[in-house]
Amino acid sequence: MEHQITIKDIALKLGYSISTVSRALSDHPDISPKTKKAVKELADLLGYKPNQIALNLRNKSTRTIGLIIPEIMHSYFSTVISGVEEIAYNNDFNVFISQSNESYKREVINTQSLLSNRVDGVLVSISKETKDLSHIKKLISCKIPLVLFDRISDELNVDKVMSDDYHGAYIAVTHLIERGCKRIAIFSAPTNLSIGKNRYEGYKNALTDNSIPIDQNLFFPCDTFSDSRRIALSVFKKAERPDGVFAVNDKTAFGIMLASKALGLQIPEDVKIIGFENSFSAEITTPSLTSIDQFGYEIGREATKLLFKRIKNGDEDFLPEEKQIKTKLIIRNST
Amino acid sequence: MEHQITIKDIALKLGYSISTVSRALSDHPDISPKTKKAVKELADLLGYKPNQIALNLRNKSTRTIGLIIPEIMHSYFSTVISGVEEIAYNNDFNVFISQSNESYKREVINTQSLLSNRVDGVLVSISKETKDLSHIKKLISCKIPLVLFDRISDELNVDKVMSDDYHGAYIAVTHLIERGCKRIAIFSAPTNLSIGKNRYEGYKNALTDNSIPIDQNLFFPCDTFSDSRRIALSVFKKAERPDGVFAVNDKTAFGIMLASKALGLQIPEDVKIIGFENSFSAEITTPSLTSIDQFGYEIGREATKLLFKRIKNGDEDFLPEEKQIKTKLIIRNST
DNA sequence: ATGAAAGCGCTAACAA
DNA sequence: TTGTTAGCGCTTTCAT
Numbered sequence: 135m136e137h138q139i140t141i142k143d144i145a146l147k148l149g150y151s152i153s154t155v156s157r158a159l160s161d162h163p164d165i166s167p168k169t170k171k172a173v174k175e176l177a178d179l180l181g182y183k184p185n186q187i188a189l190n191l192r193n194k195s196t197r198t199i200g201l202i203i204p205e206i207m208h209s210y211f212s213t214v215i216s217g218v219e220e221i222a223y224n225n226d227f228n229v230f231i232s233q234s235n236e237s238y239k240r241e242v243i244n245t246q247s248l249l250s251n252r253v254d255g256v257l258v259s260i261s262k263e264t265k266d267l268s269h270i271k272k273l274i275s276c277k278i279p280l281v282l283f284d285r286i287s288d289e290l291n292v293d294k295v296m297s298d299d300y301h302g303a304y305i306a307v308t309h310l311i312e313r314g315c316k317r318i319a320i321f322s323a324p325t326n327l328s329i330g331k332n333r334y335e336g337y338k339n340a341l342t343d344n345s346i347p348i349d350q351n352l353f354f355p356c357d358t359f360s361d362s363r364r365i366a367l368s369v370f371k372k373a374e375r376p377d378g379v380f381a382v383n384d385k386t387a388f389g390i391m392l393a394s395k396a397l398g399l400q401i402p403e404d405v406k407i408i409g410f411e412n413s414f415s416a417e418i419t420t421p422s423l424t425s426i427d428q429f430g431y432e433i434g435r436e437a438t439k440l441l442f443k444r445i446k447n448g449d450e451d452f453l454p455e456e457k458q459i460k461t462k463l464i465i466r467n468s469t
Numbered sequence: 470m471e472h473q474i475t476i477k478d479i480a481l482k483l484g485y486s487i488s489t490v491s492r493a494l495s496d497h498p499d500i501s502p503k504t505k506k507a508v509k510e511l512a513d514l515l516g517y518k519p520n521q522i523a524l525n526l527r528n529k530s531t532r533t534i535g536l537i538i539p540e541i542m543h544s545y546f547s548t549v550i551s552g553v554e555e556i557a558y559n560n561d562f563n564v565f566i567s568q569s570n571e572s573y574k575r576e577v578i579n580t581q582s583l584l585s586n587r588v589d590g591v592l593v594s595i596s597k598e599t600k601d602l603s604h605i606k607k608l609i610s611c612k613i614p615l616v617l618f619d620r621i622s623d624e625l626n627v628d629k630v631m632s633d634d635y636h637g638a639y640i641a642v643t644h645l646i647e648r649g650c651k652r653i654a655i656f657s658a659p660t661n662l663s664i665g666k667n668r669y670e671g672y673k674n675a676l677t678d679n680s681i682p683i684d685q686n687l688f689f690p691c692d693t694f695s696d697s698r699r700i701a702l703s704v705f706k707k708a709e710r711p712d713g714v715f716a717v718n719d720k721t722a723f724g725i726m727l728a729s730k731a732l733g734l735q736i737p738e739d740v741k742i743i744g745f746e747n748s749f750s751a752e753i754t755t756p757s758l759t760s761i762d763q764f765g766y767e768i769g770r771e772a773t774k775l776l777f778k779r780i781k782n783g784d785e786d787f788l789p790e791e792k793q794i795k796t797k798l799i800i801r802n803s804t
Numbered sequence: 805a806t807g808a809a810a811g812c813g814c815t816a817a818c819a820a
Numbered sequence: 821t822t823g824t825t826a827g828c829g830c831t832t833t834c835a836t
Contacts, residue, residue, distance in 0.1 A: 138587070138611065140813055151823045156815060164821060181607065186585040187525045188813035191828050196522070207547030215541055219568070228582060231566045233554070247563060250521040252473070272516070276473065359749075388753045395755075414694075418723045420730070420755035475829055486807045491831060499805060523829035526812050 139182040148172060159184075190252065198228040199441060200248035200256040204236045204285065209413040210383075210430045211259070214283070217434020218257060225442055227254070238263040245269040255279035255441045260287055262327065279444035283437040286328050293444065295437040295457045299329055302426040302461035303336025306380050306408045309424070311344050313406055313469050315378030319352040319369075321362050321390065323382045330357075330382065333410070337380055357382045362389030370397050370405070377405055378469075384409040384416055387423055391468065406469040412462075421467030432459050474517040483507060494519075525587065533563040534776060535583035535591040539571045539620065544748040545718075545765045546594070549618070552769020553592060560777055562589070573598040580604040590614035590776045595622055597662065614779035618772040621663050628779065630772040630792045634664055637761040637796035638671025641715050641743045644759070646679045648741055648804050650713030654687040654704070656697050656725065658717045665692075665717065668745070672715055692717045697724030705732050705740070712740055713804075719744040719751055722758055726803065741804040756802030767794050 141159070145152040150169065158165045158173035159182075176182075190196045201218055203211045215231060222229045230253060234241035241261045246269070248256055256273055258280065267289055273280050274292065281293040310318050320337045323330035338348055354369070356362050362381065369375065370393060381387035387409030391401060399405050401421055409416060412427035436457050444452075476490040483490070485504065493500045493508035511517075525531045536553055538546045550566060557564045565588060569576035576596050581604070583591055591608055593615065602624055608615050609627065616628040645653050655672045658665035673683055689704070691697050697716065704710065705728060716722035722744030726736060734740050736756055744751060747762035771792050779787075 138813095142813075152813090153815075153824080154822055156813095157822085160815085166821060169821080181610070183581070183585050185526075185587065185813050187522060187531065187587050188828090189815085190522045191520075191526050191812090191830095192814055192816095194828070206541055206550055207544060209542060212542035212547075215568075216570075228586075229567075232564075233550075235551075246518070250518050251563075252520065252522050275516075385749075392753060414720075415750045415753060418727060418750060418754055473829095477829075487829085488808075488831080489806055491829095492806085495831085501805060504805080520829050523812090524831085526814095526828090527830055527832095529812070 138185065139177075139180045140185065141182070143180065144173060144176050144182060148176060194252075195254055196228075196252050197226060198230050198251070198253045199438070199445075200230045200232065200244075200251075200253040202241060202244050202248070202256065202258045203231070203233055204259055204261050206231070206233050209415075210284075210411050210428060213430030214259075214434035214437075217431040217436075218438045219434075221435050221438035221442065227442075234261040234264075236261045236263055238266070242269045245273065249273065249276065249278070253278070255281075255445045257281050257283060257437050257441060259283050260285040260327075262324070265326075279441055281437045281441045281444070283433055284329065288328055291454055293437075293440045293455050293457075295433055295440060295459065296329070297428045297433065298458040298461050299332035300336040300339075301458075302410060302428070303333035303380065304340045305461070305463050306410065306426050307337050307340035308344070309463055309465070309469060310378040310380065310406055310408060311340065311346065313378070313402070315376075315406055316346065317349070317352065317374075317376045318346070318378040318380060319354060319376035321354045321356050321365070321379060321381045321386050323357040324355055333382060352376055357386050359385040359389040362386040363393045364389075366390040366393035367396065370394060370399060375405070379405065379407045381407065381409050384411040384413040384423060384425055387425070387468075388415065388419065391419060391423070402467065402469050408469055412464050416464070416466065419468075424466045424469040425464050427462045427464050429459050429461070473520065474512075474515045475520065476517070478515065479508060479511050479517060483511060529587075530589055531563075531587050532561060533565050533586070533588045534773070534780075535565045535567070535579075535586075535588040537576060537579050537583070537591065537593045538566070538568055539594055539596050541566070541568050544750075545619075545746050545763060548765035549594075549769035549772075552766040552771075553773045554769075556770050556773035556777070569596040569599075571596045571598055573601070577604045580608065584608065584611065584613070588613070590616075590780045592616050592618060592772050592776060594618050595620040595662075597659070600661075614776055616772045616776045616779070618768055619664065623663055626789050628772075628775045628790050628792075630768055630775060630794065631664070632763045632768065633793040633796050634667035635671040635674075636793075637745060637763070638668040638715065639675045640796070640798050641745065641761050642672050642675035643679070644798055644800070644804060645713040645715065645741055645743060646675065646681065648713070648737070650711075650741055651681065652684070652687065652709075652711045653681070653713040653715060654689060654711035656689045656691050656700070656714060656716045656721045658692040659690055668717060687711060692721050694720040694724040697721040698728045699724075701725040701728035702731065705729060705734060710740070714740065714742045716742065716744050719746040719748040719758060719760055722760070722803075723750065723754065726754060726758070737802065737804050743804055747799050751799070751801065754803075759801045759804040760799050762797045762799050764794050764796070 141155040158170045232244040283295040409425035412425040416423035480487040480490045493505045567579040618630040744760035747760040751758035
């Protein structure tokens with residue numbers, strides 16, 4: 135980057151002062167039309183672009199919000215990003231995306247980087263590894279507008295947006311029951327994450343409401359493709375195997391699906407499987423996967439709207455909001 | 470964001486000048502140990518974080534590179550991002566990710582935003598919609614280090630990193646021929662993109678080298694899931710249908726796969742299908758999808774390495790490099 | 805060992 | 821209508 139054109143360059147060439155140039159460019163009423171014309175034409179000619187860095191410093195605002203997500207390569211989070219970008223762009227803000235890769239260390243670094251770069255607000259979905267929340271608390275103590283989404287924490291008293299995990303799990307399991315399942319397993323995220331906890335609650339209550347006893351042997355703490363495949367491969371060998379599985383996300387469901395097929399089980403005849411995410415892949419497997427749509431796009435939009443509300447309102451009458459985005463059962467052939 | 474602590478605050482409380490505080494914080498040899506200790510302790514206590522914006526303005530460097538990609542929600546591009554981030558983080562740089570969503574307009578806006586934000590270099594994968602390249606040329610004329618990857622353009626004389634598309638297509642089609650295919654269709658990206666052109670060349674030459682005539686009726690300009698499903702649905706009905714298909718990416722392959730199955734065709738017995746991308750989904754379909762691995766992670770790494778070479782070397786002896794990342798045939802059950 | 809002052813690019817209060 | 825100046829937060833040259 136050689137030398138970017140500045141208003142000083144324009145002022146020099148035209149013999150005006152830099153403030154006149156500045157005002158001309160921003161259409162200040164005091165500036166004569168001729169001056170404006172001359173300045174704007176030269177600016178165009180030279181390809182002048184305001185230095186955003188200088189503006190940021192002066193305005194103490196970057197018109198940028200930071201987004202920290204666990205993993206970009208996740209159809210759900212990708213859709214969240216799109217929702218965030220839409221609202222941000224509508225408000226003439228930029229989005230600074232950074233992924234933690236489910237690493238606590240990375241999440242801390244990313245948070246600090248956003249802080250140093252003085253973003254005007256932050257959206258965070260906490261990584262699986264994160265136990266210590268002091269980096270997030272640091273954001274709060276700096277009074278930086280903050281909204282948590284999806285992977286929230288009860289420890290923090292801030293705005294939150296998430297799926298209606300409880301209800302999603304409830305309708306998923308109810309659906310399995312209606313299809314005749316008696317022994318329904320759950321492959322769940324760790325219940326220390328609220329997402330894991332809420333879905334487990336939904337699972338439990340759906341069973342209880344249908345007079346099916348909770349069986350701790352049907353609970354598997356597992357939320358990845360390879361783990362679920364491995365676990366299902368050993369679990370489904372036994373005679374007392376589940377006849378239905380509720381998986382915490384689609385990838386986990388696919389692992390179970392592959393394991394079942396490898397063992398010669400028919401889906402949905404021998405075992406019914408339901409996921410949570412409604413990813414693109416759910417459509418293309420055989421059988422296609424019944425899943426709970428989480429509306430990531432909506433979550434991104436709502437979280438960002440909430441953030442802008444904070445950014446605009448400033449500190450006044452802060453009362454954290456919590457928003458639940460409804461989920462929806464998408465029935466396909468795996469149940 | 471109330472009031473972030475600055476060195477001025479520290480200077481005031483301690484009775485030093487701001488320059489002393491600045492030097493103390495950066496361990497300048499001239500500063501006495503006691504002063505350093507006092508300053509650092511107070512800085513810690515107050516939670517001082519240097520204002521990156523001010524530093525950027527002063528240093529005329531943001532230690533940030535910009536990344537413009539067509540779509541985040543694409544396993545290939547997601548892996549590219551990870552590669553980019555790895556190299557950038559190793560060099561203590563940030564990555565500013567922005568997606569064009571395959572929109573020309575958005576791509577232009579993103580480019581300008583990166584320019585205004587004075588990133589130190591840019592990585593671009595051009596959107597499908599983009600014909601006019603003046604926004605990219607603008608970057609070049611501003612002497613901003615630039616590397617194109619994957620979706621490159623012959624019109625631009627800059628560093629480029631891409632898959633060995635020609636070779637990938639060649640081995641894909643050769644594989645189909647070895648498996649006995651005689652009528653091999655290609656579902657291809659528009660050939661105005663070099664990616665489309667090169668893969669088509671590979672397809673053609675593989676056929677020619679095996680004495681199979683090129684049949685224009687087997688060329689389908691189509692690179693999305695829904696389009697490919699629709700097209701395959703109508704094409705595969707005919708008696709004279711293809712017995713092998715080379716798809717420009719995995720999603721396109723899945724569309725073809727679903728259409729084939731809907732028509733009662735057996736894969737790979739009646740029709741063999743090969744994709745390009747080696748996405749996660751390739752593993753979980755039935756049959757699993759044979760595909761060409763593009764090593765997106767490597768592409769991201771190499772492109773970023775090249776970019777840093779430019780950033781560090783400055784303008785001197787500029788000779789654009791072009792790097793091809795090898796591709797690999799991953800054989801699964803669809804062929 | 806420490807301070808004063810200039811400057812990065814820009815805007816705006818104050819002068820003229 | 822236009823110019824001068826201060827200041828956003830920081831580093832660094834030049835004084836002391």
